[in-house]
Amino acid sequence: MQVRGRAVAAIVMLSVLASVIVTIFVTDKLEEVPVAASTSVAAAADRGTQLTDDELKQLNTVLDLLQTQYVTEVDRDELIDGAISGMMNALNDPYSVYMEAEVASKFSQSIEGSFSGIGAEVALENGQIVVVSPIKGSPAERGGLLAKDIILSVNGESLTGLTLQEAVNLIRGEKGTKAKLEVMRAGNSEPIAVVLIRDDIDIETVYSRIDENGVGVIEITQFSLNTAERFTEELAALEDKGIMGLVIDVRNNPGGVLQDVVAIAQLMMEQGKVVVQVEDRSGKRDKTFAEGGEKKDYPIVVVTNGGSASASEILAGALQEAAGATVVGEQTYGKGTVQVSFNQLFDDGGLIKMTIAKWLTPNGNWINEKGVTPNVIVEPPAIYSVARLNLTEELKEDQLSEKIRSVQIMLEALGYEVDRTDGYFSANTAEAVRKFQRDHGLKSTGIVDTTTASKLEEKVIAFIRDDANDPQMQKALEIAAGKKQ
Known part of the structure; x- marks a missing residue:
């Protein structure tokens, strides 16, 4: 296949967002462009777009000041990385980022489609860390993370005010480690907890x-x-x-x-x-x-x-x-x-990914x-966007919470009659819980404990994965079957 157009168009691979997959995997798969990068830098120099002597003096003055006067010893490499990141951040473009060497290395590996983490892509939007989408079969998908979810904190550490890279550094981690996310979801009045176990992810696309x-x-x-x-x-x-x-x-x-x-x-x-x-x-x-x-x-x-x-x-x-x-x-x-990736600009292996069109x-x-x-x-x-339960305490009659609302929506989707889905644990809700417990060999208490919650989520996941309960897929199949051209 030959793609027509200017040379730059032929080498560009589309980025998904400015984002980094929280596994340090960027779904913006961009080809290496060593020739284009070198040419563009030379062209920039010819146009006089390099730093002037006065600008270099300003930067050197700050660097010298930090290295000699700051209250603690500073890492020179981190200062340089920060200066480059600052220039990219000044663009106010979430899709243009600088990746230091370690992140750039993981970025390159991601092109092969295998990586470790929770398996969700995130972006920085209006100062908030927002989920673009979870990857099929990933911990993020299994744990119920959804597109448009806003991640507020990770293992108790707030993401407020952090850069995308700083947030990613908190979210990522080794296989088998736990990531407890505090998430705000549209339609919920309070944050929900999503607990994920990081894992290796080998993607079949x-x-x-x-x-x-x-x-x-x-x-x-x-x-x-x-x-x-x-x-x-x-x-x-x-x-x-x-x-x-x-x-x-x-x-x-x-x-x-x-x-x-x-x-x-x-x-x-x-x-x-x-x-x-x-x-x-x-x-x-x-x-x-x-x-x-x-x-x-x-x-x-x-x-x-x-x-x-x-x-x-x-x-x-x-x-x-x-x-x-x-x-x-x-x-x-x-x-x-x-976006296009310029991956041979820096001797240390860092790269710049930048919006070009x-x-x-x-x-x-x-x-x-x-x-x-x-x-x-x-x-x-509604069942498709309901929050997972992740219980820390039992849910019972006369309580009011978002988790109870999730229970009610789950029960209703599974065919159990509930009189409300507003999060208030009514007598009717308790009876629906008892019926669910009896149907699945559990002790019929009308109280949602961890065993009941686990069984409920198991049945909900099976329900969602059944195409018969997927109205979007059912409509698509209906249209595809009914219009022979």
């Missing part, structure tokens, strides 16, 4: 299956360096079985490699159709065209939610506007900028901070 009506389903969890190859294999296997339609699920997919999403999109687009446009600082637009693909003779549906970001939005926008696909679900995240849909729409609007909007039920 593509999953496929066929439903009973002959509709193929391919889930893409993110766009890594082998995702296009895996998608091509799975699509071919599905087509060999004669699928009647195709559903592509990119919910909670934070994005990734631009080249891979282009390769995937053009498989389902006519030759010469625009896949994506990249606009530089001067307003010049370069278009990437589909090559070697074809418009499919079966309907295509893309399923999205608020955790579908960046490359996921490129795929949804391209197929929606240029391949006649139907987008089903919720408004996407709204990440419409492109906007990306636009085939029709020229910039979705930044807006997202892709589905053709068919389907909101998920």
